Amino acid sequence: MERILATYRIAAPESESRARAEALATEQSVEMPLAAITDERILRDVVASVESIRPHADYFDVVIGIAPSTTGNEVSQLANMLFGNCSLQPEVELVEVRFPAGYASAFPGPRFGIEGLRDLTGARGRALTCAILKPQGSPVEHFAQLAGTYAMAGVDVIKDDHGVANQAEHPFDRRVPAVQRAVDEANRATGGSTVYAPTFSGGPRALATQARIARDAGVRMALVAPMLVGLPVFLEMQEDLGVPVMAHPAFAGAQRIAPPVLLGTLFRLLGADAIVFPNHGGRFGYSRATCLAIADSARGALEGARPALPVPAGGMSLDRVDEMLSDYGIDTMLLIGGGLLAAREALSQRTREFVERVRRAGHPQDRGAVESGG
Amino acid sequence: MERILATYRIAAPESESRARAEALATEQSVEMPLAAITDERILRDVVASVESIRPHADYFDVVIGIAPSTTGNEVSQLANMLFGNCSLQPEVELVEVRFPAGYASAFPGPRFGIEGLRDLTGARGRALTCAILKPQGSPVEHFAQLAGTYAMAGVDVIKDDHGVANQAEHPFDRRVPAVQRAVDEANRATGGSTVYAPTFSGGPRALATQARIARDAGVRMALVAPMLVGLPVFLEMQEDLGVPVMAHPAFAGAQRIAPPVLLGTLFRLLGADAIVFPNHGGRFGYSRATCLAIADSARGALEGARPALPVPAGGMSLDRVDEMLSDYGIDTMLLIGGGLLAAREALSQRTREFVERVRRAGHPQDRGAVESGG
Numbered sequence: 001m002e003r004i005l006a007t008y009r010i011a012a013p014e015s016e017s018r019a020r021a022e023a024l025a026t027e028q029s030v031e032m033p034l035a036a037i038t039d040e041r042i043l044r045d046v047v048a049s050v051e052s053i054r055p056h057a058d059y060f061d062v063v064i065g066i067a068p069s070t071t072g073n074e075v076s077q078l079a080n081m082l083f084g085n086c087s088l089q090p091e092v093e094l095v096e097v098r099f100p101a102g103y104a105s106a107f108p109g110p111r112f113g114i115e116g117l118r119d120l121t122g123a124r125g126r127a128l129t130c131a132i133l134k135p136q137g138s139p140v141e142h143f144a145q146l147a148g149t150y151a152m153a154g155v156d157v158i159k160d161d162h163g164v165a166n167q168a169e170h171p172f173d174r175r176v177p178a179v180q181r182a183v184d185e186a187n188r189a190t191g192g193s194t195v196y197a198p199t200f201s202g203g204p205r206a207l208a209t210q211a212r213i214a215r216d217a218g219v220r221m222a223l224v225a226p227m228l229v230g231l232p233v234f235l236e237m238q239e240d241l242g243v244p245v246m247a248h249p250a251f252a253g254a255q256r257i258a259p260p261v262l263l264g265t266l267f268r269l270l271g272a273d274a275i276v277f278p279n280h281g282g283r284f285g286y287s288r289a290t291c292l293a294i295a296d297s298a299r300g301a302l303e304g305a306r307p308a309l310p311v312p313a314g315g316m317s318l319d320r321v322d323e324m325l326s327d328y329g330i331d332t333m334l335l336i337g338g339g340l341l342a343a344r345e346a347l348s349q350r351t352r353e354f355v356e357r358v359r360r361a362g363h364p365q366d367r368g369a370v371e372s373g374g
Numbered sequence: 375m376e377r378i379l380a381t382y383r384i385a386a387p388e389s390e391s392r393a394r395a396e397a398l399a400t401e402q403s404v405e406m407p408l409a410a411i412t413d414e415r416i417l418r419d420v421v422a423s424v425e426s427i428r429p430h431a432d433y434f435d436v437v438i439g440i441a442p443s444t445t446g447n448e449v450s451q452l453a454n455m456l457f458g459n460c461s462l463q464p465e466v467e468l469v470e471v472r473f474p475a476g477y478a479s480a481f482p483g484p485r486f487g488i489e490g491l492r493d494l495t496g497a498r499g500r501a502l503t504c505a506i507l508k509p510q511g512s513p514v515e516h517f518a519q520l521a522g523t524y525a526m527a528g529v530d531v532i533k534d535d536h537g538v539a540n541q542a543e544h545p546f547d548r549r550v551p552a553v554q555r556a557v558d559e560a561n562r563a564t565g566g567s568t569v570y571a572p573t574f575s576g577g578p579r580a581l582a583t584q585a586r587i588a589r590d591a592g593v594r595m596a597l598v599a600p601m602l603v604g605l606p607v608f609l610e611m612q613e614d615l616g617v618p619v620m621a622h623p624a625f626a627g628a629q630r631i632a633p634p635v636l637l638g639t640l641f642r643l644l645g646a647d648a649i650v651f652p653n654h655g656g657r658f659g660y661s662r663a664t665c666l667a668i669a670d671s672a673r674g675a676l677e678g679a680r681p682a683l684p685v686p687a688g689g690m691s692l693d694r695v696d697e698m699l700s701d702y703g704i705d706t707m708l709l710i711g712g713g714l715l716a717a718r719e720a721l722s723q724r725t726r727e728f729v730e731r732v733r734r735a736g737h738p739q740d741r742g743a744v745e746s747g748g
Contacts, residue, residue, distance in 0.1 A: 027657065030509030031535055032712035037509055039516075046511030070510055072541040076575045076602040080537060080624050084602070087627030088658050088688075135404030135411055136444055137420030142413075161405055163454060167446040201450045203606035204578040228450040228458070230604010232577035250454050253461030283401065284462050314462075338406040 002100035003065030005051060006082055011059045011091040021050045021062040024092065027085050029070060046070060048081075061095065068099075073106040075270060076232045083257055095258045097265060104303040108235070110273045112244040113306025114299070114331050117273055120220060120244060121156040122193045126362045127330045129355050130157040130311065132337035133179065136164045140175045144182040146347075150340075151186030151194040153351035157274075157333065158183065158196050159223045162248045165201035172198065172210050177217040184218065197221035197246050204233060211240045219243065225250040226267055235270040246311065247272035259290055264297020267308075272298075274309040274333055279324065282315030288327070295328055311335050318350065321357045334358060376474035377439030379425060380456055385433045385465040395424045395436040398466065401459050403444060420444060422455075435469070447480040449605045449644060457631055469632045471639060478677040482609070484647040486618040487680025488673070488705050491647060494594060494618060495530040496567045500736045501704045503729050504531040504685065506711035507553065510538045514549045518556040520721075524714075525560030525568040527725035531648075531707065532557065532570050533597045536622045539575035546572065546584050551591040558592065571595035571620050578607060585614045593617065599624040600641055609644040620685065621646035633664055638671020641682075646672075648683040648707055653698065656689030662701070669702055685709050692724065695731045708732060 006028075010020055026034060029048040037043055049065035071078040086092045110116070118124060131150045133143045143164070150158045158179075166172045176198045183196045200210050200222050207229065214222070222241050225248040226234035238245055247267040249259075263277050277294045278284030286294075295310040310332050312324055317339035324334055336354055343350035380402075384394050400408060403422040411417055423439035445452040460466045484490070492498060505524045507517045517538070524532045532553075540546045550572045557570045574584050574596050581603065588596070596615050599622040600608035612619055621641040623633075637651050649672045652658030654665050669684040684706050686698055691713035698708055710728055717724035 023657070029537070030511070031537060032508045033716045036712065036715045036718055038718075039512065042509055042511045046509065067511075069541060069543065070537065072539055072575075074540065074576050074580070076577075076599075077537070077539045077541070080539075080575075080599065080602055083627075084536065084599070084624035085658075085688075087625050088623060088652050088660075089627070090659060134406045135416055135420065137404070137416045137441075138413065162458065163403070163405060163444065163451070165446055165451045165454075166448065167443060167451070169443065201446075201454075202448050203450075203610035205610060206448070206606075225450070225454065225458070228454050228605075230607050231602075232580075233604050233607055236577035236579060249462060250458030251461050253457075253463070278462050283397070284459075285464060286462075314459075338410065341410045342407045344410055344412075 001068050001102060003049060003051070004068055004071070004100060004103065005098040006064050006066055006094060007096035008062050008064060008086065009059050009093040009095045010062060014055045014060055017053050017055060017060045017062070021053050021064070024062060024086060025050050025064050028064060028066060028081055031085065068103050075107070075235055079231055093258065094261060097261050099303065101303065104269060104305060107269045108238070108271045109269060109302065109305030110271055110308045111238065112273045114309045115306070117244055117309050120193070121195055123156050125330065127325055127328070127358050128156040128309065128333035129358050130159060130333050130335040131155045131340055131351060132159055132161050132335070133164060134161045134337060134341060136161055136167065137169050140170050140178050143170065143175055144178045147179045147196060148182040148186050149348050150351055151183045151192065152190060153348055154190065154192055154355040155194055155351060157221065158194060159246060160197065160199040161337070162199055162223065162225055162250050165199045166206065166210070173213050176213055176219060180217040180219055195221045197223040199223045200237070201228065207233065207237050208240065211237065221246065223248055225252070226270065226272070227251040231266070231270060238271045244273035245271060246274040246276060248276050249278065259286065260293040260297040264294045265302065268298055268302060268305060272308050274311050276311040276313050276335065278314035279312035279316055281320070282313070284314050292327065295332070299331060307331070309333050313337070315339070318354055318357065321354070322361065325358070325361050330362070375442050375476060377423060377425070378442055378445070378474060378477065379472040380438050380440055380468060381470035382436050382438060382460065383433050383467040383469045384436060388429045388434055391427050391429060391434045391436070395427050395438070398436060398460060399424050399438050402438060402440060402455055405459065442474065442477050449481070449609055453605055467632065468635060471635050473677065475677065478643060478679060481643045482612070482645045483643060483676065483679030484645055484682045485612065486647045488683045489680070491618055491683050494567070495569055497530050499704065501699055501702070501732050502530040502683065502707035503732050504533060504707050504709040505529045505714055505725060506533055506535050506709070507538060508535040508711060508715060510535055510541065511543050514544050514552050517544065517549055518552045521553045521570060522556040522560050523722050524725055525557045525566065526564060527722055528564065528566055528729040529568055529725060531595065532568060533620060533709070534571065534573040535711070536573055536597065536599055536624050539573045540580065540584070547587050550588055550593060554591040554593055569595045571597040573597045574611070575602065581607065581611050582614065585611065595620065597622055599626070600644065600646070601625040605640070605644060612645045618647035619645060620648040620650060622650050623652065633660065634667040634671040638668045639676065642672055642676060642679060646682050648685050650685040650687050650709065652688035653686030653690055655694070656687070658688050666701065669706070673705060681705070683707050687711070689713070692728055692731065695728070696735065699732070699735050704736070
């Protein structure tokens with residue numbers, strides 16, 4: 001099989017580029033002096049190769065060819081071969097990964113993807129909407145009531161805040177069934193199909209318990225932070241869950257893995273159906289270009305993998321809906337958290353405005369017609 | 375309970391320090407506008423507090439008080455509250471964590487610790503020695519033979535390279551029993567008690583299988599990269615393993631968590647008995663001060679937790695043994711990988727030199743006497 005092509009950006013003088021590139025290829029494979037390797041097969045088939053070196057002003061980009069066999073087609077070793085030891089070298093950044101034909105299909109990719117999420121929520125020809133249950137520490141009744149308000153207003157997805165997990169004030173086993181009941185009741189009243197995505201958190205044993213509770217309660221979606229539970233667990237837990245998963249970027253800011261690689265390609269490869277990321281101009285410093293690249297990684301071609309739904313977030317508000325739709329199109333879920341809750345008594349009304357604005361916007365091509373009709 | 379005190383270093387103008395500190399306290403707790411919170415109890419007991427702000431030349435240090443209840447005494451939420459969202463803010467670094475009395479004991483800490491590792495290997499009054507099975511991609515027979523050579527030379531611990539996992543060329547179920555047998559035979563011949571620490575890698579299911587295979591083979595130690603398997607899994611898998619674990623820093627270079635916090639305090643809290651880290655002056659850029667601070671975090675006071683063994687590594691060689699012992703003292707394991715293998719035919723002899731040099735060095739106080747006698 002061809003090599004996995006990983007591009008690293010190294011902040012070092014160009015005069016060092018060849019030596020640094022070769023050291024990196026060794027570090028990310030056999031991790032020992034090549035002179036001490038006597039087996040020709042290992043030098044040929046196992047040691048990573050330097051495919052190219054491209055100099056820039058203050059750094060150079062090195063493409064390293066990693067032998068797929070060294071990853072064992074398994075995510076913890078894939079992460080290890082891509083960014084295990086060199087994560088400890090602050091001057092090295094992983095900026096791109098390209099898999100050879102036949103590699104990505106060893107991983108599940110999104111089980112539902114964008115179409116599955118549209119089937120689930122009935123949202124057709126428009127972007128999806130998402131609101132958040134906050135703040136952590138609230139009584140379960142608060143979350144249930146808030147979920148009812150959002151669902152009555154027709155939001156597509158209601159997610160737990162990622163910090164609302166299994167704490168004593170709102171343990172998973174009390175909170176999740178209560179919130180799901182509130183959403184079910186609202187759905188019966190409106191004829192809608194709002195979905196609740198609770199936070200799954202903890203070790204494998206806790207996650208298995210949470211999956212059982214969620215199944216019993218009729219939960220139809222899950223929120224998981226892959227870097228908090230661990231990448232291999234994120235992958236494996238989905239086999240039990242059987243519902244679409246939304247990936248949250250908490251703890252994923254290793255920053256020296258370019259966000260489109262980690263949040264886009266890797267999270268999707270491991271099965272994320274929807275991918276939350278901090279949109280530009282909010283509380284986080286990602287540029288618009290980075291955000292568009294994340295969306296591309298989530299939805300673009302990736303051998304056999306279903307597209308995942310990009311979810312721009314992190315301090316968004318109603319007045320950015322049109323701009324976000326223009327950036328990301330309709331295969332997107334718009335997530336507004338504090339921006340809705342700041343309305344306080346007017347929460348229900350502001351949530352309806354959010355939902356209506358996204359519905360009216362519809363498919364970008366139709367927008368002119370819809371707006372003149374609205 | 376008192377708050378968890380987390381110190382963040384923020385690279386921003388001092389004029390913004392108050393606003394940035396308050397935004398961070400909100401981000402790392404309720405993550406919504408405080409004005410939209412009506413429940414006084416949440417404002418008082420759940421919202422993180424700004425404890426202090428200390429300005430420096432180009433940055434300021436902010437101490438945030440995190441309510442322990444928001445972590446649910448559970449590692450994925452602890453990581454989330456400490457560095458979940460702010461991991462996505464490149465100007466924010468987590469530089470210190472202090473737990474209030476009674477908090478750390480909710481986590482197991484090292485089950486064996488330094489004394490347990492001394493009991494296991496019989497290494498008393500001196501530093502421990504460690505060598506590595508490399509390169510990945512070699513046949514199982516190569517690893518078994520190499521392990522036999524190291525064990526005959528009297529190395530205390532033989533670890534798999536962290537890239538030697540469960541790949542097709544050397545699957546865990548063939549490699550680990552074969553290597554353990556080679557080590558057992560050498561131990562019978564020498565009367566020594568060399569220990570083999572194979573790499574555990576993959577998702578929870580694979581790890582459970584590996585634990586069973588290792589138990590059946592009589593394996594007495596494990597090598598795990600907590601960031602590759604995920605922090606909660608690292609914690610939970612130890613209940614099954616029942617042997618000391620050595621933590622490897624692969625994929626842990628989030629860099630904006632200070633290494634003494636992540637590799638030292640957190641890995642130890644989760645049970646690491648020995649902690650591998652890249653020593654200064656090797657292939658990685660950690661400073662001597664950082665390395666000494668990691669060793670301090672591994673061995674220093676941490677409420678009720680056993681001390682963990684620091685394992686400086688990453689391009690070490692025989693000629694640095696004395697210097698490392700002088701830096702770290704005898705409660706240390708010296709790990710030399712490529713530096714031994716580079717001896718090729720003279721591997722056995724160089725390994726013996728390594729072992730002898732550490733044995734002779736013995737306890738620093740005794741060194742003069744021993745050396746004059748040797």
